[in-house]
Amino acid sequence: MKKILAADNLCYSINETKLFQGLSFDLFEGKAIHVLGGNGSGKTSLLKIISGLSKPTRGSITKSNKKNVCFVGHKNALKQYLTVEDNLSLLEVDKHNDINAFLKKLELSKLLDVMVASLSYGQQKKLALLRLFLNDSDLLVLDEPCVGLDRKSQDILCSFLREQKEEKKALIFSSHISLDVDSEYINLDKAIS
Amino acid sequence: MKLINFEFLKLRKKSRGWLGPILVFILIMTAFPLTVEILNKNLEQAFFSILWIATLLVMMLATEDIFLEDYNDGSLEQMAIKYDSLSGLVATKIFVYWVLIGIPISLIGALYGFGITRSSESALQILPILLITTYIFLNVFSFGNALSLTKGSILGTLITMPLVLPLLVVLGKVVIAINLGISFLGFLFLLLGILSIIILILPMIISFVIKAHLE
Numbered sequence: 001m002k003k004i005l006a007a008d009n010l011c012y013s014i015n016e017t018k019l020f021q022g023l024s025f026d027l028f029e030g031k032a033i034h035v036l037g038g039n040g041s042g043k044t045s046l047l048k049i050i051s052g053l054s055k056p057t058r059g060s061i062t063k064s065n066k067k068n069v070c071f072v073g074h075k076n077a078l079k080q081y082l083t084v085e086d087n088l089s090l091l092e093v094d095k096h097n098d099i100n101a102f103l104k105k106l107e108l109s110k111l112l113d114v115m116v117a118s119l120s121y122g123q124q125k126k127l128a129l130l131r132l133f134l135n136d137s138d139l140l141v142l143d144e145p146c147v148g149l150d151r152k153s154q155d156i157l158c159s160f161l162r163e164q165k166e167e168k169k170a171l172i173f174s175s176h177i178s179l180d181v182d183s184e185y186i187n188l189d190k191a192i193s
Numbered sequence: 194m195k196l197i198n199f200e201f202l203k204l205r206k207k208s209r210g211w212l213g214p215i216l217v218f219i220l221i222m223t224a225f226p227l228t229v230e231i232l233n234k235n236l237e238q239a240f241f242s243i244l245w246i247a248t249l250l251v252m253m254l255a256t257e258d259i260f261l262e263d264y265n266d267g268s269l270e271q272m273a274i275k276y277d278s279l280s281g282l283v284a285t286k287i288f289v290y291w292v293l294i295g296i297p298i299s300l301i302g303a304l305y306g307f308g309i310t311r312s313s314e315s316a317l318q319i320l321p322i323l324l325i326t327t328y329i330f331l332n333v334f335s336f337g338n339a340l341s342l343t344k345g346s347i348l349g350t351l352i353t354m355p356l357v358l359p360l361l362v363v364l365g366k367v368v369i370a371i372n373l374g375i376s377f378l379g380f381l382f383l384l385l386g387i388l389s390i391i392i393l394i395l396p397m398i399i400s401f402v403i404k405a406h407l408e
Binding site for chain 1: 195199202203206207262265266267268270271273274407408
């Protein structure tokens with residue numbers, strides 16, 4: 001089994017406050033890790049370190065393919081003054097073969113000419129998730145992907161994540177609600193000593 | 194090329210981003226002759242000073258949210274993950290701002306120059322100077338905006354203001370050269386030299402500054 005990610009003795013502090021330390025784990029293809037922890041425990045920081053956006057205070061991250069990461073964070077990376085169609089073009093997914101199927105599944109296909117600012121938060125989140133659904137990355141990093149999603153969309157997301165695991169992709173995500181995806185756990189509340 | 198198209202699409206659709214600075218420039222250049230009660234000859238002498246200051250202020254205004262919007266909505270995060278360096282994106286953004294704001298302002302400035310000095314020669318002489326100057330201003334003020342990305346853009350722009358003061362001195366000399374009818378080509382090449390260095394160095398520095406903000 002191919003190792004996609006190896007974290008060795010990670011430590012992260014903000015203003016002298018240690019969020020986590022001594023965190024080591026491996027992530028293999030076709031596997032998932034669910035990051036748990038209370039508010040401010042460092043879940044987002046850990047996911048940003050894995051994505052390459054931040055650097056750990058100590059320790060190291062080794063990735064099999066440094067740039068082949070799909071990160072979905074709290075920010076949607078959508079332009080409010082553009083239409084859904086224009087945003088799809090900016091997300092570089094407008095030419096994808098499966099775009100219409102996903103738009104239909106997420107009930108966005110009739111909203112192509114609508115300004116993103118007019119969409120509800122949940123609809124915007126679904127639009128942002130298209131980047132994930134139409135990705136070709138080996139490693140998927142998701143920070144609270146279910147926030148703002150209705151039950152049906154959460155099911156679509158979980159079913160997609162299960163498919164991605166079967167396609168040998170590696171997942172790491174944080175979520176306060178339980179996702180129906182078979183995964184290992186990292187509890188950051190216990191990663192401080 | 195894809196990056197240029199995306200940045201064009203974004204700025205074109207956000208009309209207040211490019212139309213606002215152009216309208217402010219027109220307003221300043223139109224209001225200035227109305228507010229002074231001086232002879233036409235004196236008006237000509239003051240015109241160039243007003244032109245440079247108006248260009249400076251409008252470029253400062255134009256770059257106000259050059260990175261802020263992408264930072265706030267998470268686009269910069271996505272770009273930082275995708276590319277090792279953001280300097281290509283930074284250079285593209287500045288270029289697109291120059292095409293949509295810098296070039297129109299240079300053309301309008303030259304047109305006002307013709308209207309006030311009634312000399313097509315002067316107007317043609319200040320056009321290349323304006324084109325180069327607007328590009329330099331955009332680069333420098335973008336650097337200022339990147340510095341204060343999370344603390345309000347005007348602060349960073351004010352910090353970078355001393356960097357453009359020597360440029361204003363050069364622009365003053367250009368005006369003297371144009372008024373005396375002597376060659377200003379030396380100044381033009383000096384400005385081109387400054388621009389070349391800035392284009393090479395500043396996008397890289399801005400890229401580091403943005404990455405530091407994202408961490």
